[in-house]
Amino acid sequence: MTYCVNPDCPVPENSDSAEVCAACGSPLLLNQRYQPIRVLGQGGFGATFIARNMSLPGTPVCAVKQLRIASANPQAIDRARQLFEREATTLGKIGNHPQVPSLLDYFEDERQFYLVQEYVKGWTLKQEVKRSGPFDEAKIRAFLLETLTLLKYFQYQEVIHRDIKPANIIRRSIDGHLVFIDFGAVKDEVSQTMLLSDENNPNTAFAIGTPGFAPPEQLGMHPTYASDIYALGATCLFLMTGQSPKRFARDPRTGAINWRELIPVSDGLAAILEKMLQPQTTLRYSAAALVINDLQRLNAQATIATSPSTQQPIQPPTQPPTQQPIQPPIPEPIAPPPMPPAAIDPSLNPDFPYPGNSFTELPPSTEPTPAARSPRQPVRSPHSSNSTKKWKSLEQLHAEQNGDRSTDDSGDDMPPLDASNLTAARFHAPSSGSRTSFSSKTSDDERVTVRSLCRAYSQGHRDFANCNLSGADLHGIDLSEINFNESKLIRTNLSSTNLHRADLSQSGLSQANFRDANLTGAFLSYANLAGADLRGANLSSAHLSYANLNGANLSGANLTGARVTPEQLSQAKTNWRTIMPNGKRGLFS
Known part of the structure; x- marks a missing residue:
């Protein structure tokens, strides 16, 4: 079936072979090129x-969003065109x-x-909760870590989503990762709530957002970065109850949602959610990075606690927090919760209110990286030329480089390789089901060496950012x-290494040896690959946006x-054997 997009068409359904609409002639x-179906x-x-x-070839499907202009006023159409172009750019x-x-x-x-x-x-x-039931605390923590990393990216790009809710977040069926969808009209600070308003009707404005999920300042047409954080907290309430936050009672003095007695x-975690859901922006988290810090601290407390009573909860603020500048995003990969069974083709979003559901753009920066899958589950890409290769385990590498010497867990009797080049990084033991990270805080006796990397990776840890x-x-x-986000791997030998879906974004990889490596689906955005040897490497579906390939x-x-x-x-060296992004060999691309 071919669908007519004319909003005035009385019978929009047409046969596949039709070139014009039988009902309206459009x-x-x-x-x-695009055939609506x-x-x-x-x-x-x-x-x-x-x-x-x-x-x-193959007529792939896509989503086409149509903005309808009801006004014939040339000035209104010009404003719509500017809005449209700004949205496309963002x-x-x-x-x-x-x-x-x-x-x-x-x-x-037309x-x-x-x-x-x-x-x-x-x-x-929203569909997942209706089919599979509410989230428990473990799934909420995983959800927050993944989505807050995305919010951190949006905020670093100086963009406000302004309509975060369960219906606008999809769990992608191919890999289980969460995807923010339904990006509506983009507006700057001056015209952030005006859409095609007539000069004779200056009060025609639209508060953007969904009641129950949008905070008071957004409904008052003054959204901030903290508005998205509130909406994410409200989304958590829905995920844990299946009920819209607007159905919860509110404190008549502060306007805060009374949810604490209803959700165990x-x-x-309650203290973090309460701070995310503060009606006053001065008492709410001002940036996603601040929420991530508190959530990671909470997870660390859970790791070392001997009993639940020993955990020290994070207290809600009694005075306005200190505003901190937004830092470039450092992804916090997490394992997504189990996907619902038999995923089908649900819509991107059944609603498209253009003045609602919108991003606000306020200029440019970096592309962070995604959440990784659950630990200790190496994935073999079907497109990888190395898919049948048997990679050495890190324990085998250990044995080859250090012989059969045994040592205790401290590893003091085994010197690190290339110790002069290794940067210190603190390591935190993981809690059950959680990921472990190396932070930028350092100490002299806790350094990322090949040995410590081997031990940690074999124990299921995957986060070695900034090493x-x-x-x-x-x-x-x-x-x-x-x-390996933002790490230094200059002249590192990674030949024939399996780096499927590895995060190497924003890393220094100049003159590194990736010969015959498996980099399928790897994230190399903003990486410096100048002079790197990638001969025979499998980079199928890799993300190389803004990567420096000079001399690679x-x-x-x-x-x-x-x-x-x-x-x-x-800028790179290719030959006739290079398979280009379109799937053709170099000489025939």
């Missing part, structure tokens, strides 16, 4: 359709993140504006899904589906 192919949702300001891109920037739908195209047709985005297949969290969670392993020999081993050797590398621009590739 052309059915948008921009000469089903409506996902529509409202007073627009609609969302599933469409097929008829210009590409979505293009934010869409570099693997947990945000990519912007594929945008165009104007005074209607269209955005084409990646179609995300999976359940919304630990005092520590320095320059010059180390890590060739031929399994390091799938490891987090990609001869014989497989870049099928990789996110990389022709400009980047022009």
